[in-house]
Amino acid sequence: MTFVFYCVLIQISFTIITSLTYSCSLNSTCGCSLNSVSLTKIIGGEDARVDTWNWAVSIRIRNAHTCGGSLISPELILTAAHCLNSISRISSLSITAGSIYLSQIKQQRSVSEIAIHRNYTSDTYANDIAIIRLSSPFDMNVGSLGLICLPQNIEEYPSKDLTVAAIGWGKLTTSIDAVSNTLKQVTLKTIADNDTTCLRTIKNNQVQFCASAQDGEKDTCQGDSGGPLMLFSNDKWYLAGITSYGIGCALPGYAGVYTRVSVYETWIKCFLENNTHEKVFYLFVFYDNSSQFLMENKNTI
Incomplete structure (x- = not known):
């Protein structure tokens, strides 16, 4: 028992968590929070920092x-x-x-x-x-x-395979009814309309698009509906999508669906x-x- 526990500690000590910090000009009229946003690739998302996502x-x-x-x-x-x-x-x-x-x-x-x-x-x-x-x-x-900055009506905005961020106070798991007291943030990728994980859930790719995580273990959930899915571009955060619906939460093989705001x-x-x-x-x-x-x-x- 002692030997197994020691091995687990060694494994954890060498785990590298990558993060990316998004900074923008405080002179921007939209899409810029008081504090810079730092997003990691932690499974299931993470707490948002104070004075971020001010919208x-x-x-x-x-x-x-x-x-x-x-x-x-x-x-x-x-x-x-x-x-x-x-x-x-x-x-x-x-x-x-x-x-x-x-x-x-x-x-x-x-x-x-x-x-x-x-x-x-x-x-x-x-x-x-x-x-x-x-x-x-x-x-x-x-x-x-x-x-938050609003996008222009650009065809197929956002495009596929872009890094986006979702935030919300929704449920952390489908097995627990309570929402989160702390705002959560999660990094996702936009998914092509013809991807199998998107085809299983999307109904209208003109006014909707898909996003999910490659590991299938990060997603929005009940209580996150209506919240923003955001794209960092030109040193600002843009409202690419609105959290709409999905099949379960973070189910492998099923992407979440978001309203395409640019339309x-x-x-x-x-x-x-x-x-x-x-x-x-x-x-x-x-x-x-x-x-x-x-x-x-x-x-x-």
Whole structure:
């Protein structure tokens, strides 16, 4: 028994964990956190450092974390449609930001309206994208808040075999119901549409793409939905995808599926520019502060 234990210690002592640090200019208007991001290749992911991923938010129902989201302006959150599709009362929603810990609330806001893409399909998770407008903007000068950069509508963005990072407070294993109190980060690779691991899960490769780890032991899970999948490019972090769905969590042979954000550049701009004329062409649900339903517009283009 003693000899076996000694051999294990020797093996561990020679294990090399590689890491890569991503640094960007603090003068950037988006895609740059207060602290540099360091990603390792630890199986299953790792805790995020304090004051990194400054655009990460927790979407809560009755103050319990349910999904992630990304700050794209001081008052707008980009997330997954399936996170909001069953919400009956907007008063149950709140958004927290500014901390990597769910238990540490630095800034919290209620929600004034939600918008779900009119072509969202719950059967296939196609167009799994939604926007939340806060009742009042986050104070970007308090705590470590920042905005994620949005990609342009480039064909097949992101391309295959790129290193990307996913973050979230989701479950660490399917056998445990509790979400993580600490924000987790994991390094993945984008997968070609015709790869077997992607073909088994993806439904629409125009608006979705796959990402996974070669070892099959790193993935997003329940509670990570709506959170960002990010690509570091031109010294900034870009929102390449939104965590959408998968078959189990970290199952070998099954890649995770993410909403392809670049496809929705025009749709997102409507909200950033507060273009109410264009918004009516999408499924858009308005609520007042008392959470009473006001209008639902399902006009088609």
